[in-house]
Amino acid sequence: MNLKDISTAVPKKDHSGKVSGQLPYISDVKVENMVYGVLYRSPIAYGKITSIQLPNLPEGYEAVGAEDIPGLNYVKIIKEDQPIFANEWVNYIGEPILMLVGEDLNTLYSLLEEVKIEFEEHQAIYTLEEAIQQKSALGVTMASYEFGESLDIISAIEQKARQIIEEEYDTGYQEHVYLEPQGMLAIYNKDEIVVQGSMQCLYYIKNALLNALACGDNEVRVIQSPTGGGFGGKEEFPSMMACHVAVAAKAVKKSVMLVFDRSEDMAVTTKRHPAKLKYRTALDEQGNILSMSVDVFLDGGANEGLSSVVLQRALLNSAGVYKIPHFHAKGYVLKTNTVPNGAFRGFGAPQSFAGIESHIGHLSKLANIDPLAFKRNYLVKQGDPTITKGIFRDPILVEEMIEDLLNTSQYKQKKAEFHRLNQQNPRYKKGIGTSLFLHGCGFTGSGERDHIKATVKLVKTKDDLVSLKISNSDMGQGIYTTLSKIVAKELDLPLERVLYPNPDTKEVPDSGPTVASRTTMIVGKLLERAAKKLKAQWKPGKEQEVVENYVHREMIPWDEKTFTGDAYPAYSWGVNIVEVEVDTLTGNVKLEKVYGNYEVGKVIDERIMKGQIDGGLAQGLAYGYLEKMTSKQGKIQQKSISDYGPPTSLDVAAIESKVFDNPYADGPYGAKGAGELTLIGGAPAVQAAIEDALQTSFQQIPVTPEVIIESLWMREGEEG
Structure with missing residues (x-):
């Protein structure tokens, strides 16, 4: 395969040569001994749980809650602030408190109506504007960063300016609207819980499960099902659902399926962060920019999740594509008692570019x-x-x-x-x-070197078929095609000789999450290097395996503490x-x-x-x-x-x-x-x-x- 072929070749959809146009999403899967789960969610925005009263549950129906978690009751992301099941305080409408499991969904929804939970309700923060007014209060600011020219220098420049322009800019929520709503299945085996579902980041989920189940590495396995779109909405959120079904499966010793309908998905899943951007720009007599200060406020919702990292990228994009003299940026993620916000294609950059492009235009x-x-x-x-x-x-x-x-x-x-x-x-x-x-x-700063440390593997069979063993998921963006082409070209193989099975943590190393526009550039480069290595030692008719690890270019300096480089x-x-x-x-x-x-x-x-x-x-x-x-x-x-x-x-x-x-x-x-x-x-x-x-x-x-x-x-x- 030559370089021209690489941009135009069309892969077969499966290795039988058939194109069916059908993929089984997780909601299509049925396994033996399987029950369904439904979640009882908080009806209030902020308060303390004072009592829980369950209805009489029919035989075969059970309730699962925080007391059933073998390990730690939080979803492992960055901060330990998001409970798997809320058991003391609730922080937003829709926060999961317990799960009912059983064979029939209609029965489960009827039982859900009979659950009685009493709360001691407290004053909630409902809007970003309220949070900005209270940002100095304890617990409201979840993350903040500041960099650029010192405000003293900018203040001195402003003293000489002809005009100071101040402008505020607001962006709203954005919903992912992926084709397939969120869904997760935990398959119960005595020695192993297998979690499969619609996801972007297998090892995020595996690490969250190890934390929740307090089990050994070989007792948890995560497999990506065909995924109908993600756009960031299936980056961190599926970790919570995976914990729900895995804890439930462990408790009831059955396989547990949890699938949202569209209304539940829209009500409780993460969104793009609403933002407020404040600009203060000094101009000379000709209207030229002398200095600019930007304050960025993101509505994090009730839990931090990935919001601190979203804020980092929002700030890094706050000057747009412009060389602005004497630029200063400061940003905050603020807590509100609303549904948590999280990853969304662009990851903070769309808010910043909407703001800076508008401001420069004005x-x-x-x-x-x-x-x-x-x-x-x-x-x-x-x-x-x-x-x-x-x-x-x-x-x-x-x-x-x-x-x-x-x-x-x-x-x-x-x-x-x-x-x-x-x-x-x-x-x-x-x-x-x-x-x-x-x-x-790619990831901000030294994220690839210090946090991800990606590894890829190529496995060749006796039939000289080559499989990509990586944890990156295709959710419709086409990486099955793109990454397979890279390997096929390097090995000079027909595309149908290169296989890319659905990622499975039992089979694939951690090559990092499928986020941050890193998959083709970072993982693709690792696969190219691995393919070169395999080609150099190719032995027809023999099983072979090649592993390649990420190496950071040292010429790219970054100081995570000072946010410089x-x-x-x-x-x-x-x-x-x-x-x-x-x-x-x-x-x-x-x-x-x-x-x-x-x-x-x-x-x-x-x-x-x-x-x-x-x-x-x-x-x-x-x-x-x-x-x-x-x-x-x-x-x-x-x-x-x-x-x-x-x-x-x-x-x-x-x-x-x-x-x-x-x-x-x-x-x-x-x-x-x-x-x-x-x-x-x-x-x-x-x-x-x-x-x-x-x-x-x-x-x-x-x-x-x-x-x-x-x-x-x-x-x-x-x-x-």
């Missing part, structure tokens, strides 16, 4: 300069320092990508044409907007241009055309990359103008997909995209991360286009029809 209006022209004045270049005193080491092609898109989209001509049309049409207004963005590939080994880059038409009578926004240029090193598979671009853009654009989720008194209000309103095929315009080659030396064949990058630019670009159409500014996303109509009414009131 500064361009003050300077009376086209937003894209204004942004180009501040673009980082190769060799420039990052905001953590690292270096942008590799070539940056953003200028070429912009020039290409200006020509492709006819940006300048469209801008003038739309302005003319808008003067003639009182109802329908057209606009065009841009966004510039990047994404750091190179936060990422490499960056992927993107430019979006979006055209919209806004109906000023209804506030409805119609996407007319979407353009995207991306630089992800080297593309391994063109079709998969196009899928990532189209899917990521749809998700990012919807975050900017369509998808609205609200919490009222601690309770998520949207109960169905139709309530929430993700984009349908009618909402997505034609997407014209292009990928620029810029091979990265430490990626397989030059590849870098791509999956998260493609989402990030959608929201700021669509907001900028709506602003251009209406000649007004917005300080939040999503810019829904209600927000648009309210803005137009306010403007009419001011003009009147």
Whole structure:
């Protein structure tokens, strides 16, 4: 297989040569001696459990709670603050207190209605705004970081500034809307609990189970089932579900299945963190930026989970793609008594880019300069320092990508044409907007070296078939194809001779979680090296095994304590241009055309990359103008997909995209991360286009029809 073949070859879906179009999700699985579980969840946002009264349970039905946990009653993530079963305090509506298990789901739901739990209710914190006001109170701030220029220096610069601009920007929840809701099955065996289900990170789950069950490494096994989408929603959340079913299986000595319907999934699973970003920018007489301070506040919900790491990436992206003189950033994750928030494609970057792109766009209006022209004045270049005193080491092609898109989209001509049309049409207004963005590939700082320490294995059979033994999961993003192609090319094998079985912790080493745009770049590179090693010692007709371990490039310095150095080994880059038409009578926004240029090193598979671009853009654009989720008194209000309103095929315009080659030396064949990058630019670009159409500014996303109509009414009131 040559290098050209690697980007166009199509793998067979299975090694029988048949393509059925069907995969059994975890809810389709049936095993012997299996019962179902349903969870009794807290009906209050914050309080103390004072009594629990169970109904008379029929034969074969049992209750499982904190007292049945053999090990420690918390989900092992980062902090020990998330109980498997709440047994003293509850911290959000929907927190699991106990599980009822039995053969019939209807019976279980009827019994659930008869459970009586009394609480001593306490005052809850329901909103991020309330949490900001109380952030100095004990326990409200769950994590905080600060870096950049000292505030004393910035204060001195501000004294000489012509103008200080202060702006607040808000982003809301975003729901993952994966195709398959969360589901987990624990298969009971006397000497081993096997947990299988819909997941991204097998070893996260295994470590959580070892902690909860207080058992030996060989007594727990985790297997990924075919997974219908994740987008981060199946990174940390499945660890809690796995603990639920495993503890229950151990207690009742039966296999236990726990599957959510869509309404339960939407009510209790993690979301993208709502955020508030506060900007304070000093300008000179010409409108040039002298300094900028950013405060980032994330709503962590009731438990910290991965929020501290999400905050790190939000802060690392707080300056966008810009070299801003005298930049300072500070961020907080704050506790609210609402459903915990967590990993979501982009991992804090979409909030920051929505904010900084909007703020820079608004500064361009003050300077009376086209937003894209204004942004180009501040673009980082190769060799420039990052905001953590690292270096942008590799070539940056953003200028070429912009020039290409200006020509492709006819940006300048469209801008003038739309302005003319808008003067003639009182109802329908057209606009065009841009966004510039990047994404750091891999884990922040020394995460790969100090925390993950990835290992991969290749196993060759006597029939000269080669199996990938890694813990990374395919959830629809196409890594079965991508990683198999890397190995096939290196071994010069037909693609069907390379196997990628569903990951199973009994069979695969820990190659790290399937997150952070690290799978192709980090794991793919390890597999490339392992394949080279196997090729060098290839013995036809013999069983062989090759192991490869991650080695960190020492030229990439990072100090975790001071948060300084190179936060990422490499960056992927993107430019979006979006055209919209806004109906000023209804506030409805119609996407007319979407353009995207991306630089992800080297593309391994063109079709998969196009899928990532189209899917990521749809998700990012919807975050900017369509998808609205609200919490009222601690309770998520949207109960169905139709309530929430993700984009349908009618909402997505034609997407014209292009990928620029810029091979990265430490990626397989030059590849870098791509999956998260493609989402990030959608929201700021669509907001900028709506602003251009209406000649007004917005300080939040999503810019829904209600927000648009309210803005137009306010403007009419001011003009009147």
